[in-house]
Amino acid sequence: MTSVIDRIDRALDMTGAIVKSISDDQHAGQSLCPGWDVRTELNHLVGGMRIFAAELTGTDPGGAHEDDWLGADPAAAYAVAAGLDRAAWHRPGALDGTVRLGFGAVPGPMAALIHLTEVLAHGADLALATGQEHLVEDEHCGELLTVMLSMDFDAFRRPGMFGPPAAIADDAPAHRRLLAFLGRDITAGQDPLPAWRQG
Numbered sequence: 157m158t159s160v161i162d163r164i165d166r167a168l169d170m171t172g173a174i175v176k177s178i179s180d181d182q183h184a185g186q187s188l189c190p191g192w193d194v195r196t197e198l199n200h201l202v203g204g205m206r207i208f209a210a211e212l213t214g215t216d217p218g219g220a221h222e223d224d225w226l227g228a229d230p231a232a233a234y235a236v237a238a239g240l241d242r243a244a245w246h247r248p249g250a251l252d253g254t255v256r257l258g259f260g261a262v263p264g265p266m267a268a269l270i271h272l273t274e275v276l277a278h279g280a281d282l283a284l285a286t287g288q289e290h291l292v293e294d295e296h297c298g299e300l301l302t303v304m305l306s307m308d309f310d311a312f313r314r315p316g317m318f319g320p321p322a323a324i325a326d327d328a329p330a331h332r333r334l335l336a337f338l339g340r341d342i343t344a345g346q347d348p349l350p351a352w353r354q355g
Contacts, residue, residue, distance in 0.1 A: 160268040161245050163296070167272055168238045170293045171201070171279030175234045178286050183230065188281045188340065197285075198234065199226050201278040205237040208271050211255055212244035221258075245271075269303070276300055277338055280331045284342075289331075298330035301337060313339075 175198060183195035192200075202225040210217035219225065226233045244250065245268065255267035262270070276297060283292045312318055319339030324332060332342050 160265060160272060161250070163299070164245055164268060164272050164275065165242060166293065166296055167275040167279065168242055170291065170296065171275055171282070172234060172238055174279050174283045174286075174288045174291045176231050177288050177291065178230070178282065182286045185285060187285045194282060194285055195226065195230065197278060197281060198230055199224065201274070201282075202226060202230075202233050202237045204271075204274055205241040208255075208267075209237070209240040209244040211257075212247065212250055241271075272300065273304075273338070277335060277340075280335055281340075283331075284335075292329075292331045294330040297334045301330060301334045304334075304337060309337075 178194065178198075183193065183198070185194050186192075187194045187197040189197050200222065203219070203221045203223060206219070206225060207217045207221055209215075225237070251264035251268060253264055254261040255264060257267065257270070280292050280297065283289050309318075313320065321338075322336040322340055322342065324336035324342055326333075328336070328342075336342055
């Protein structure tokens with residue numbers, strides 16, 4: 157079975173390819189998250205990655221989650237964050253302790269699953285918003301959806317982290333079914349934002 161760390165690596169690579177393919181003029185376009193443009197969603201993702209890496213390594217992330225992490229080169233900012241994130245998860249014992257998130261401390265393996273969901277879901281969001289859906293790894297999204305369906309996922313919905321599952325066809329691509337399971341209204345082109353932000 158593929159480890160959660162390996163899955164994070166794959167998610168970082170997938171989302172990195174999507175981010176690299178976003179053109180400058182697309183950053184001002186509407187994302188799937190209501191009230192956010194593409195740049196805002198990408199900035200949220202990069203900020204979360206930097207904060208996760210800092211939490212895992214006991215360092216200062218250098219800013220709050222919604223500060224401007226992208227600067228003049230969003231793709232380069234993502235690459236830097238992905239490098240720090242990857243290195244942090246590959247440190248010996250990264251899954252052994254607890255990780256402090258915005259809603260409290262959780263065991264390392266659960267924190268890794270939450271982070272995997274963040275990277276995959278926002279990567280898929282950005283792909284749909286910018287016409288890069290062909291870059292989403294359906295198999296990877298399907299694996300994560302299978303894990304979530306085996307859990308008591310209502311424990312995450314109850315604190316308001318995710319909305320109720322949205323309606324979607326059974327034969328929809330796995331990444332769309334994953335987003336719908338997480339509460340995204342794919343049919344309406346809107347993506348209710350998970351409330352589990354850090355910082």
